[in-house]
Amino acid sequence: TNMAAPLHAPIPELYVSYDSAQKLKVEAGELPSWDLTARQVCDLELLMNGGFNPLKGFMGQEDYDNVVENMRMADGTLWPMPITLDVSEAFAEGIEPGQDIALRDAEGVILAILSISDKWTPNKAREAEKVYGADDLAHPAVNYLHNVAGPIYLGGAITGIQQPVHYDFRARRDTPNELRAYFRKLGWRKIVAFQTRNPLHRAHQELTFRAAKEAQANLLIHPVVGMTKPGDVDHFTRVRCYEAVLDQYPAATTSMSLLNLAMRMAGPREAVWHGLIRKNHGCTHFIVGRDHAGPGKNSAGEDFYGPYDAQDLFREHQEEMGIEMVDFKHMVYVQERAQYEPADEITDKDDVTILNISGTELRRRLREGLEIPEWFSFPQVVEELRRTSPPRSQQGFTVFFTGLSGSGKSTIANAIMVKLMEQGGRPVTLLDGDVVRKNLSSELGFSKEHRDLNIRRIGYVASEITKNGGIAICAPIAPYTATRRAVREEIEQFGAFIEVHVATSLEECERRDRKGLYKLAREGKIKEFTGISDPYEEPTNAELVVDTEGMDVDYCAQQVLLKLESMGLIAA
Numbered sequence: 001t002n003m004a005a006p007l008h009a010p011i012p013e014l015y016v017s018y019d020s021a022q023k024l025k026v027e028a029g030e031l032p033s034w035d036l037t038a039r040q041v042c043d044l045e046l047l048m049n050g051g052f053n054p055l056k057g058f059m060g061q062e063d064y065d066n067v068v069e070n071m072r073m074a075d076g077t078l079w080p081m082p083i084t085l086d087v088s089e090a091f092a093e094g095i096e097p098g099q100d101i102a103l104r105d106a107e108g109v110i111l112a113i114l115s116i117s118d119k120w121t122p123n124k125a126r127e128a129e130k131v132y133g134a135d136d137l138a139h140p141a142v143n144y145l146h147n148v149a150g151p152i153y154l155g156g157a158i159t160g161i162q163q164p165v166h167y168d169f170r171a172r173r174d175t176p177n178e179l180r181a182y183f184r185k186l187g188w189r190k191i192v193a194f195q196t197r198n199p200l201h202r203a204h205q206e207l208t209f210r211a212a213k214e215a216q217a218n219l220l221i222h223p224v225v226g227m228t229k230p231g232d233v234d235h236f237t238r239v240r241c242y243e244a245v246l247d248q249y250p251a252a253t254t255s256m257s258l259l260n261l262a263m264r265m266a267g268p269r270e271a272v273w274h275g276l277i278r279k280n281h282g283c284t285h286f287i288v289g290r291d292h293a294g295p296g297k298n299s300a301g302e303d304f305y306g307p308y309d310a311q312d313l314f315r316e317h318q319e320e321m322g323i324e325m326v327d328f329k330h331m332v333y334v335q336e337r338a339q340y341e342p343a344d345e346i347t348d349k350d351d352v353t354i355l356n357i358s359g360t361e362l363r364r365r366l367r368e369g370l371e372i373p374e375w376f377s378f379p380q381v382v383e384e385l386r387r388t389s390p391p392r393s394q395q396g397f398t399v400f401f402t403g404l405s406g407s408g409k410s411t412i413a414n415a416i417m418v419k420l421m422e423q424g425g426r427p428v429t430l431l432d433g434d435v436v437r438k439n440l441s442s443e444l445g446f447s448k449e450h451r452d453l454n455i456r457r458i459g460y461v462a463s464e465i466t467k468n469g470g471i472a473i474c475a476p477i478a479p480y481t482a483t484r485r486a487v488r489e490e491i492e493q494f495g496a497f498i499e500v501h502v503a504t505s506l507e508e509c510e511r512r513d514r515k516g517l518y519k520l521a522r523e524g525k526i527k528e529f530t531g532i533s534d535p536y537e538e539p540t541n542a543e544l545v546v547d548t549e550g551m552d553v554d555y556c557a558q559q560v561l562l563k564l565e566s567m568g569l570i571a572a
């Protein structure tokens, strides 16, 4: 009939009109202001554009407590995820309820005004237990909660001034109301949403096709481009992959839109949250597969949630949510029938060959440049993935020498540099301790603070080189374990980090005293001299330890090269 409810009517946003926004922006310049973290910008965007409808701002304490304890706001509305504004102690000190503050993005642009109603110190251990199921730092959101998020929460209503600016894939991003308008325009009534943080392979395509068929609905591929699980394929690469497979879908019935959500990997609660967000985006159905939004293993090596816990929790609440679940079991490839089938529907398991490539196996094959079969993925997708994850022998890496002054770091580092340049293929940069101190760190001395600063600068440059596919060779003393570890973590985001401890003993270094510095240090003419009047913390987890006593430089350099070869970093 023609009496149906208005299709995909707009939902409330928190933005003020354009004119008011211009005025508010000027006034807000006078307010105390908080620079939002990357995750807070994602949350704010979805608050303002209605993605988190019916939330009107960052949660106050009462709503927060209720959400943590029983997945509901204080007024009983179902909402599984705390959406809170965490700030530092120093910032919170000067802020009281009743006050307005400006919220700015990383560039300093004012996005919104927060009218503060609540300020409190949350019980983070409790939040971790209840929301994520365990106070275990192996869970990325629990780690974030304890180690990244500030200690104080501020709550209150948001007045939206402007959307966060995105320079990437603009045409592919839609607010809930933009998607609703699009569905209205095309006359799409039933829409099944597919949430993903991974590249789409054939199994996903099959699953989404089946889901759309089952629900007799149009399909919205709705990938997350905000924040996903640490270590995921970056969203630039993924979107190029999605664009590459979009051709495989019927354009008349399928659409794709990017969602700037910051995921928490909270499994069951996250699935319900995802469902509510999709409902706000005008979808009527939502696909929940095996281990939806799973965080991986806990610190005891077990899964945080059961594989179908998310489906169970969603099912329990779907009526109240007003969005229907399309549940899926694990899809596997049956070689004899050359097709994907849900694992639990295969009745002749013993007579057929079931093929499956796990995420870990896929990453291994990419890393080692091995074959990825066509039954698993689309050639265009594999090509995109290979472009961002070339085999290790084509990726950047950092060799980080550490050891006492005069231990032979520079000499070995120079030999390695020359040998790598002889091989060619990648640019090589040497960041030698002495040389760095003449330019990059010329104003620094040898206090702990200055040494740390020096090493962090070297680490930063090396991480940029590694990211861009080059080889960085560093040769500072780097006496502090914690600082070496920080550098390692920064670099390992982009490529391999090989720590080489040049373990020449103090006695030997002092005996050689190639620069005459030990003599001066003993005489007290050089203060804070490593090994004499300043500490050197020996590495315990170096990839390689070389002892230069009685060995020639060439032999030491060979050991480093062999290590690089065994790690697949240079061609054998």
Ligand code: PPS
Binding pocket: 404, 405, 406, 407, 410, 433, 434, 437, 446, 450, 451, 452, 454, 455, 475, 476, 477, 478, 479, 515, 517, 526, 527, 528, 529, 530, 534
């Ligand atoms: S650090 O601790 O990593 O920042 O040191 P680094 O940048 O590698 O600088 C070490 C070189 O500076 C010379 N030098 C000293 N070293 C240690 N302690 C003191 N107080 C000191 N003063 C000057 C020394 O020549 C080191 O060079 P290498 O190549 O290690 O011998």
